[in-house]
Amino acid sequence: MNRSTIKLWWAQIKSVIRLEMKKTFFAKRGLWVYVLALLPFLLFIGHAIATSHQRDRRAQLALRNQKQLTSQDLQAIKSGMTSEEVIALLGKPPIRFHWNEQRPLEAGGSVNVARERYHYSDGTNDLFLELEDGKIERVDFSEGSNLGEDAIMFAGVFQFFYIRLAVFFGCLGIFMNLFRGEVLDRSLHFYFLAPIRREVLMVGKFLAGLLATCVIFVTSELLQIVAFTWHFSPNARDLYLYHHHGLAHAATYLGVTALACLGYGAFFLAAGMLFRNPILPAATILIWEAVNPFLPPLLKQISVIYYLKSLCPVSVPTPPGTPPLFALLVSNPDPVSGAVAVVGVVTVALLALSASGLQVRRMEINYTTE
């Protein structure tokens, strides 16, 4: 292989990419991929709008306090305290409901009970108090959103929806159609009649798919990060991005998304050549990825999610009371280092591409059997 051959192959790959891009980006049957990619972005936008609205409401409420309150002030209120003690500590509640309740007695008849509900806010958190006959019966302290909690929520959405479902099925839709779609359209012969090595054609198509999926899913991920941090105050945002690894996390999420496109793309390209019906391989790969934590160590490594999980910057805690099987799915008991994970995904992708390379040489044009 000399320099002119490589130059020729690169020119041919670029031609394939040019031809494929329009088809991949603007195919009507690929619209659902955009919907899938944008779903988490819409989720975070919705969350940001709701949180902003809540924060405005709390700020308005805090302005109506008799004195300036802090989170510690709110958390100092305990069950059993009297309304006078509460008012002494926090001032008169900005929102107060009171009503009388007739409560039946065991001996017959009923008794009148005075009930109250107070609502305080320090501008960030809410405190709801329920009082009966002037004594606190229930304290409900509701923390406002904070970047730490939102970062965990973001990690959960990323790991359990975005990578495992959105990117997975998006890659299925795009990569499986690279060859399969053209067999169904009966137009694959156009490529097979050109003076281009079949393997070079395969690489060109793969790179076109990778470019398309990366543009769609990495852009969506970027928008998600913007939506996720957008509603916090500039100070909180700067603190998170520049002092709490926020920027590094964002870059890692983008990188993991690109690696997911690479890994799943290579898998689905091979599957699209080997199988006529995409449902069977898609279901098999989905199950294979899902049961990865239960596989023996060697088999675990022939997977994309195994490496991607290790690369995710924020681990999602298992909520208490989670069933053990689900906890195992969520946890990552044997993570690998970042470098090993990247090399692992690339190796798995190369293995799948090698299988595609062998298969593309053997492919025949026989549309009548499709």
Next chain:
Amino acid sequence: MNDRTRDFSNGRIVFENVSKFYGEILGVNRLNLSIPPGITSLVGPNGSGKTTLMNLMTGLVRPTRGQIRVLGYRTDEPEALFNILGYCTQFDAFPKGLTGYQFVYSYLRLGGRDAETAAQLAWQAIERVSLVDAAHRNIAGYSKGMRQRIRLAQALAHDPRVLVLDEPLNGLDPLARAEMIALFRRSAEQGCYVMISSHILHEVDVISDQVVLLSNGYVVAEGQIQSVRGEIREHPAQILIRCNRPRELAAKTMECEQTMEVCIHHDERGLLVKTRDADGLYLMLNQVALNGIEIESVAPADDDVNSVYEYLIGNDEVAR
């Protein structure tokens, strides 16, 4: 070009004991062909194996057995093969969203040509098939004839030495047919290998240098049409003779042992002779001419593709 795969001594398209089965269905069986330059027509009814033979030759399908070499090139190496070969298929589907020009241009770019050369060659090819006005229209809006012409342009664009054309005249109007036939003829005269499959036997007859007759996946006969005809011994040759004294000539020809039948033409200016010894008849005619009968013309009446096909494959399967 890969020297390892190229046999320079072989200037032919060679099929060696090639068979192709689609599962249990026979595509072609035990093909042995050696195709020289010029126009070679593949003739046979639907399902006889014409398209399979062309697809085998271009690597779109792989042989179950045997091997194929196109001027020494292997068919499983498209990167080399399609530099010398252009294939106009019967598949009536195109990559979505392309104009006629983009279709030909993209094909050339896939071959690694730079933008300028590809554009130049694409326009030349489009001009050759007279589609310049529609070149920038989307192929989806083309008529059947236009789609056929743009496929031809794609096959011709890189000026290949081997042209494989599957029913290339389908959908073309008479004028376009004549233009295309002239184009194929010119290519053949320049030393190209032009392989054409067609159902339209009289057109094949006009343009072919040699024919390959196929039936049910087998080659029934191959070669120049006259020599193929000459080898069909069980059917006597039919010779039409125009002369001034047909009855006298009929009597003379009946004296020959090999003459089977003589019919005098209703205008009394000629006769049709069926004989098992055409050469003997021609010798006899020379002597007759010396004895005063004026022979205006002598022409074989059944050495066209249609007759040969009918003799070899049977009436039922003769394509119109």
